[in-house]
Amino acid sequence: MRPVVPRRVAAPSSHLPKGTQSCPRPCGPRRHNRATVSTPQCSNSASSWCSARSSPCSTPPSSTSASRPSAATSAAPWPRCSGSAPATCSPSRWSPRSAAGPRSRHDVRTDRVPLAGLPGWERDARTIHQVHGRYFDVVAASVEAGSREVAHWTQPLFRPRGEGIAAMLTRRIDGVPHLLAHARREGGLRETVELSPTVMCTPDNYAGLAAHDRPPFLDLALRADPSRIRYEALHSEEGGRFLDATSRYLLIDADERQAPLEEPTGYRWVTPGQLSRFIQHGHCVNVQARTLAACLAAAELGDHG
Template sequence: MQSLQISGPRLVRRIDHTLADRLALSTASAGTMLPTDEFAHWLGGRRAAHAFRTERIPFAALDAWTFQEGTGNLVHRSGRFFSVEGLHVTVSGDEGTEQWHQPIIRQPEVGILGILAKEFDGVLHFLMQAKMEPGNPNLLQLSPTVQATRSNYTKVHQGSDVRYLEYFTRPDRGRVLTDVLQSEHGSWFYRKSNRNVIVEAIGDVPDHEDFCWLSLGQLNELLRWDNVVNMDSRTVLACMPGGAGAQGSALHPDADLMSWFCSERSRHVVTAERGALRDVPGWECSEWAISHAEQRFFRVVALSVEAGNREVARWTQPLFEPVDTGEIAFVARRFDGVLHVLVAARVEGGFLDTVELGPTVQCIPGNVAHLPEEQRPAFLGTVVTATASDVLYEAVHSEEGGRFLNAESRYRVVLADETQAPTDPPAGFHWVTPDQLASLVQHGHYLNVQARTLLACLRTIAPTA
């Protein structure tokens, strides 16, 4: 298992054998604290122990949120948390120029997504939280130990303290295993980053009934369950030090991969200009929603929330609601026996840089159903028509439930052949090994959040699968 630093265009790996052995042991372990076959009962108990309720409301019923005079931007009276604004994106490249307008979430604060680790009976376990997020279809999912924006943990909402926060803000409380800034959804957030951090605790860690200790082996199993491991947990787990599959020669050496990636970044010119929400063309505001004139993409809606185990028990907020379930997948092949996945150089209007590596397929089918077959996303047909024997991984996962409502995507890893996914793929695509992705993710803004979910999922696939 490996970590790296980047020196010029090459990936330079350094191996911490002791940590590698400990992580491998945790991956092989069924856990010693909470048996996996009792997990569903535990999570159900946490759901029954608290009152959770969400209700759609008209914008006029939002408390502390208002449409700003002049711009129409949706803002919080504190000036903190986040705002919904307009965005105009122009992308120029070898294929020509494309532009679009949309609402966007602007949240300049860097949040903390932190998982606490500790050894029990010689096995590393990770402290996970049963946390309610209003946008999750089943409300309660498994989140990191700490999942908080700066506004949350500085208590702008005048709520209670964030449990275990001190382990991620005080260097004397543990050993850092990974700590990296990563992007959130570039299609819905404007230049949003979070710290993805794992800390091994020093000394005893106080227990709490809404938290449980799980091994990596247990977490890998739960990643195969629908809507259990939330997005924030998945992105932190993807940043776990170490490889993500069988070791072996990559089709493209690291230097070639980095050269291709730099070329993709340099050949796209992206301009993203924030503006007034009220002036976004093609979008309409009603009493209950801001939506696209053709009822595509997503809607901005409002929710009233009650949650008995959150820092604040009641609140209202806007959320983004996509119009359909997403399709997100890596197309995979084996070259000389080594699993490779096909990444795409993706341009999203909210990225800090022009391009991040994303899945082979990343779309909401309802947004492209009106297009001729040849204009739909490449490899979408390969993914949606794959036979069960070619699907190495499949599960439905929610996106970030604190900002997105009912935002579910079907995540898959699908084996293909040369006719479906050629060795020399179309422009903008590149074959990489999971281990190369695991090296890149140790640095920020290389893999988008959907690719990081799939990287975490790749760790659940047996090397011989």
């Protein structure tokens, strides 16, 4: 999945090549499709990095950790609606205020640490990367663009190792469409927890791990019956921060055996209307879940002519 962006990682203007200036906006260009991108030498003085530590869990989120990823670190308890089935939840009971529970139980703190003190990561002339080639690289980029307010700048870009997946499981419960949302905790989130797709990760990071160490529903998403896939497309991630980052977006119809009404901890069946209410409030639903919610609305419209 798209990697978590550690904070305060930037190319200091004092170390830029002569004759260039830093981008006035930290994100750089929105897209690089009209820009020439090259990779100059990394500055030797770029000696600090950021790590995320999460409490009460002792293991940091897998995307920001150099150790083996753990699917359990992203799960956050989620308040249950009243009634015998998710379809009986009323909008007044299932509102953005419900997010206060998971958010109040978790905290993510970002600290600056020396790059040399970050286990499993190293730097060469052009990148900062994980020693086993996993997770992502930080690439030094020199950008030239003819249609921007600044014609030339340098910046770091995050290049994922492998194609990501963002999959949302769907079901009709009492005739009403539902999505299985995940209350996901990540380093770098402003509000600690956001609603995300059922599965959101880079599958290559979990290759070879036992089933209990893999994210819930990952194998279902990777091996979904084509007849149950309502939407499938390869999306490019935001180009101002990520380089060559693509993810496979999926909407998958599931049944009771594959995705029971009794969800795992950190997951909840929500209606499109309930998810829409969360989207109206900032920092409640991540961009991948918003994208898939829009795709589901289009699919439902197509199903009804």
